[in-house]
Amino acid sequence: MTTTDHRPARVAKAASVPGTATAPPRKRKRISMAEKKRRRAGWLMITPSVIHVGLWTLIPVIATFYLSFTDYGIFSAPKWIWFDNYVEMFNDPVFMQSIGNTIWYTFWTVPVSMAVAVVVAVLLNQGLKLQKFYRTAFFLPQVTATVAIAMVWLWIFNPQYGLLNAGLEAIGLPGQAWLVDPQWALPSVILVGAWQGIGIKMLIYIAALQNIDESLYEAASLDGASAVRQFFSITVPMLKPATFFVFIISIIGAFQVFDQIYVLTDGGPANATTMMTYEVYRSAFQEFRMGMASAQSVALFAFLLFVTLISRRVTKEED
């Protein structure tokens, strides 16, 4: 049996010379003046961005981690309390409920809005009449202030004169107290979240659809594939990278839902719609407990990191 040396030629050669077990140190490459200048210019150009990220992202992130281990109530200096905030947080039934609500909200809004968005994107990529109008209409909720949107939904959900109950009554179904009945409050908020998220997802999907090679569809047509078959066998697989991107940003967006809760339900009734971000807000600005709010923010960050890593792993394996 013969053995083959798979080492790179330069290493193998060095090892074969008696007395030289390792390769000689590489000579430091001399950098030309022009290269130095170019590098300096590069650093100069990214400096504002580095300062910006450092000031507004890095320092606050580090501060949040630090404050999460302190009892800090804005009026006095932070006091180091180790893991007390975390222990209290995970023993707080309201915060645990907020985790459950957030997961439930994410579980429904992300797939529903993604599914609707991909269908809408495909439809609006067919060269329909008034295509631009429809695209704008679907994207409008994304660029409209959530508070304004929430005000409209408040009216739609109003039990007495709201559009939803009026529609239900017209077809003989009983109306509901959508935002004040604990059974309906969270589904109502989910409906608003799913609806609002369609626009940006649709936009990303349209961009991705336009990058799919038309010849794939032509070949499939020649082979006799139906439109539905083409959708599931060409469109969906080809949209995979966009889907992963949309999935991640949707999850992050869903976990960070705040303003529609703030305007629509204030976390009620009886904490039925409170979310992790809303609890962070309450701890910070209603209870003045910045240390606790920081711990809750870290928990939110950990959740997002975990979900993102899992998604990445799953997608990588499939790839």
Place this chain on the structure above:
Amino acid sequence: MEVKSRMRRTASVAMVALMGLGLAACSAGEADADLNPDEVSGEISLLTPIFEGSPGQDLLEDELLPQFYEEYPNVTVNVDYTTYGNLNEKLTTAVVSGLVPDVMLMGVGWIEAFADKGVLADLGELGLSEADLKESYTDEIVEAGMWDGNVYAVPIMLDTRFGVARMDILKEAGYDSPPSSWDELIEIAEATTVRSSNGSLERAGFDMMSLDARQAFETVLFSAGGDLFNADATEPTFNSDEGVAALGLMADLVNKYEVEDIGFTSTDDIVNPLINGRAAMGIAHNNLWTQALEADETVLDNLEPFVIQGESSGMFFGGTLATVANNSKNPQAARALLEFLSSPEAALAANEQRGNVPALTELLDSDYVQSNRFVQFAMENLDVAKREGGPAQWLEVRGDFAPAVQAALLGQKTPEEALDDLAALVQTSIDR
């Protein structure tokens, strides 16, 4: 209507300004004697949750501040407008950044926290004493601005909650006067509740949902003879027998007597159900009168205020008070503005603009108060009114009241369980 209202307000302001000159000696303005307007100078900031919106801003900038500048020409006021909903965030960021406004208007129940942490100036050191204030305000109102025996705030306006009945509806049902006990309240509420043939509610006999759940509970709690905290505010007492009875009454009105359904009204309703007849009785804010004046004047004669009578008289008051920052660089200018805003003329104008109850007892005789039955009723009954707050941690815990009350109304917890759980939470905050 706006012009008419403005003219009436201007006339009232002029009249009260004259009255104020004579009465200054027994109001918060007394300390003016210590301030020499020519020597008071500087640029100060004012953070205010009242005077919001165009009418409020116009009143402050076009009518009130010019009067202040006439008296104090060397002072400049920079106004930062906000709402009570956003005041927490404003104050939090101000304290954290060290840029605390010189004069801050804040609510009843807020003073304790900010005074306890040294954010507010002790007004006694600026020349305003408890004794001076008690000559002009009722004791309970003055105490709302005190902490640890010192004065930190001067009241400007009050927000009260009490019972209101639609007498036309009550008379139709055979009742000539509002209820004078809980039993009567239940009886009349049941008699005036209207449901359609399919059981859906058309008119609530007693509405509690169109105002904040915490404040509704507090009003009923006070009528049960209960208090939020013990005398030194170290322990919650709202879960006492009186508290449980109060929350029990509210839960029974919804679940047992079915005089109101969850969601029938809400705090977001544009028109109060007492104005459009969707409720026969309810707990309401004093500015319901102003709302009715703007929405439907014909209903005014049918609105009858009443104190909710249980073991005790139940009336709630919150309000707005003026404070000075402890680290103000121009404390005398800040004090001058505080005294101006709480003076009869400025306070009256601010109250009239919001339909609120002036804190100054002397304003009971003003045209505005005499022309507004709810404000007049509130002022005449201030001696039975109780306020919220107490411990320095009140701001931390007050947001937990609404979910607890809602849990009881929804039947998720018994009133006792809901209040005991809440009390445990509150006690933890106090002990922290």
